[in-house]
Amino acid sequence: MTALTDRFGRVHNYLRISVTDRCNLRCLYCMPEEGVAFADASTLLSYDQIVEVVEAGAELGITRLRITGGEPLVRPGLPELIGRLSAISAIEDIALTTNGMLLAPHAEALKAAGLTRVNISLDTLDASRFRLIARRGELKRVLEGVEAAAAAGLTPIKLNCVLLKGINEDEIAAFLRLAYEQPLHVRFIEYMPIGHADDNWKKHYLPLARVHEIAAEQGYKTEPGEAISGNGPSENWRLVGGVGSFGLIHPVSDQFCSQCNRLRLTADGYIKPCLYWVDELDVRPALGDRASMLELYSRAMDLKPESHEMAAKLADGAQSHIPTSRRMSQIGG
Numbered sequence: 045m046t047a048l049t050d051r052f053g054r055v056h057n058y059l060r061i062s063v064t065d066r067c068n069l070r071c072l073y074c075m076p077e078e079g080v081a082f083a084d085a086s087t088l089l090s091y092d093q094i095v096e097v098v099e100a101g102a103e104l105g106i107t108r109l110r111i112t113g114g115e116p117l118v119r120p121g122l123p124e125l126i127g128r129l130s131a132i133s134a135i136e137d138i139a140l141t142t143n144g145m146l147l148a149p150h151a152e153a154l155k156a157a158g159l160t161r162v163n164i165s166l167d168t169l170d171a172s173r174f175r176l177i178a179r180r181g182e183l184k185r186v187l188e189g190v191e192a193a194a195a196a197g198l199t200p201i202k203l204n205c206v207l208l209k210g211i212n213e214d215e216i217a218a219f220l221r222l223a224y225e226q227p228l229h230v231r232f233i234e235y236m237p238i239g240h241a242d243d244n245w246k247k248h249y250l251p252l253a254r255v256h257e258i259a260a261e262q263g264y265k266t267e268p269g270e271a272i273s274g275n276g277p278s279e280n281w282r283l284v285g286g287v288g289s290f291g292l293i294h295p296v297s298d299q300f301c302s303q304c305n306r307l308r309l310t311a312d313g314y315i316k317p318c319l320y321w322v323d324e325l326d327v328r329p330a331l332g333d334r335a336s337m338l339e340l341y342s343r344a345m346d347l348k349p350e351s352h353e354m355a356a357k358l359a360d361g362a363q364s365h366i367p368t369s370r371r372m373s374q375i376g377g
C-alpha cells in the first residue's frame with residue numbers, strides 16, 4: 045500500500061494538471077462556440093503554487109504528470125513550468141496534451157525543458173472539416189506541430205481523435221491508414237458527456253467497436269499491441285505489417301475505472317478525484333503548509349468514487365451522485 049491508495053485498492057501515481065481553461069479553439073464536443081466565460085486570470089494557480097502541489101504529490105507517490113487545459117500552450121512561459129516540474133526528483137515523466145496549434149514554435153524549448161512527449165488532438169484530416177469541428181484555427185498548423193514534435197524528439201507521438209457519429213466517423217479508415225504508414229499512435233476516443241447540458245452528446249456518441257469493423261472492412265489484420273509509453277486506459281492494437289499503431293479509449297461502452305490511477309488538478313486550484321463527478325477539493329487553504337497539502341491528497345483518496353456512470357447516462361438510467369457541471373476544458377481532459 046502506498047499513501048495514494050484509495051478505498052478500492054487503486055494506487056495513484058499520475059496527476060493531470062490543467063494550467064488554463066482558455067483555448068484558441070472551440071471544439072464542438074468541448075466548448076460552446078461563443079460566450080465562454082473563462083476564469084479570471086487572478087483565480088489561476090501560479091506556477092509556484094502548481095509546483096508546490098506537485099511536490100507534495102511526489103512525496104506521496106506521484107511520478108507521472110500530464111500538462112493539459114484548456115490549451116496549455118496559450119499560457120505564457122510553459123517551458124518554465126515544465127523545467128521546474130522536471131527538476132522534482134520523483135517525477136519520471138511529463139507529457140503534454142495540446143491541440144497543436146502553437147506547438148511548432150515551442151516544441152524544442154519544451155523538449156529542452158524536460159517534456160517527455162506529446163499527445164496532439166486531431167479529429168479530422170480534412171481542412172474544411174477541421175473548421176467545422178474546431179470552429180477556429182487551421183489544420184495545417186496542427187500538422188506542422190506534429191512534424192515539429194517529431195523533429196524535437198517528443199516521441200512517441202499520440203494523436204487523440206474523438207470519434208463523432210455523423211461528423212468524422214467516415215475518417216476512421218483514413219486514420220487507420222495514417223497509423224499503418226506513419227510511426228504514430230492514433231488513439232480513438234469515445235465522446236464523453238462531461239459537464240454538458242447534454243448538448244448533442246447522444247446524437248454524436250459513437251461506440252468504438254466501429255473501429256474494428258472498419259479495420260476489417262479495409263482488410264487490415266489487427267493484433268493486440270503492447271502498452272505505449274505512459275499508456276493509461278488505452279487498449280492498444282497493431283496493424284500487422286504497419287509502422288504505427290492505434291488505441292481505443294472507450295470510457296462509455298467499456299469503462300476502465302477499476303484501473304484508474306489518476307488525479308486531476310484544475311487550473312483554478314481544485315483536486316478532482318474523478319473527471320465525472322462533482323466532488324473537488326480546494327488546494328488554496330493548504331498552500332504554504334505541507335502537512336495540510338498531504339492531508340488534502342489523503343482526502344482525495346477517500347473521496348475517489350468506484351466508477352463514473354456514463355453508460356447509465358446513455359441509457360437514461362438514474363445517476364447515483366451529481367455529475368460535474370464543469371466542461372472538459374475547465375477540468376483538464
Ligand code: SAM
Nearest residue numbers: 074113114115141142143165204235236372377
Ligand atoms: N486543448 C488540448 C487538446 O485539445 O488536446 C488539451 C485539453 S483537451 C480538453 C484534452 C483532450 O480532451 C483532447 O484530446 C480532447 O479531444 C478531449 N476531449 C474534450 N472534450 C471531450 C469530450 N466531451 N469527450 C471526449 N474527449 C474530449
Ligand code: SF4
Nearest residue numbers: 067070071074114143
Ligand atoms: Fe480547446 Fe482542447 Fe477543448 Fe478543443 S478540446 S476546445 S482544443 S481545450
